Amino acid sequence: MNVAAWAYPAFEVVHIVGIALLFGGLLIFELCLLGRAPALPLPALARLTLPLALVGFGLCAATGLAMFSTQPGELLGNAAFRLKLLLIALAGLNAGLFHLRGGSGRADRWGRAQGLLSLGFWLAVIICGRSIAYV
Template structure:
């Protein structure tokens, strides 16, 4: 079927993730930290765009938020890749996983387009709402994947 994908499961790191008592839970914990950093900073920036956190300066919040979200995203991608290779065959066949990955791609595109905007208007606010709902959905899909 997907032999290159399935071959990932025999990679030494995937085997270590499967059989080590502490490695998988440690990687999963760091993954959750990364997702938390990403989602937390996105929530603050999107709420500011929506005018719900007016006390925070937009440009300062944006600079800090982008730095934190990039760090969180990097951690999530690195650790998510490690989690993926452990169950690559099952995940690549999962519609939930494919939906989650597509949604992440669309949300990253939305974030880039949103941060390029200079003026906050109805379109920008709609993008912020899409971002909030989308990232919450990604988190939900990630949790569901553990149980289906």
């Protein structure tokens, strides 16, 4: 990444595209899970939105690791970065539990609570990511 002046900004752009795909796909799915569009079948919507969210996560993970490799010591010393990693782990755990419980086929009270948690975790991840430069 230190080879070309444009490399790090290019990775940041791809990281932001990944965030848009991840959070955008989850937002649509979670809003449906919360009953905002009852006419849409949740399993069909999941087949459309969740793969986009996974692609977004993959882009974020790949570009995030590449950017991390340029300054690991500084980032590991940053409280916002460490909180971001914890929140990503909690979001992943929440998603895993959601799918173990039956995923989009289980839009019960607990599933809706997990949807709200998911949105909260990912929004907090985005906030922490932006805060890294200022902490």
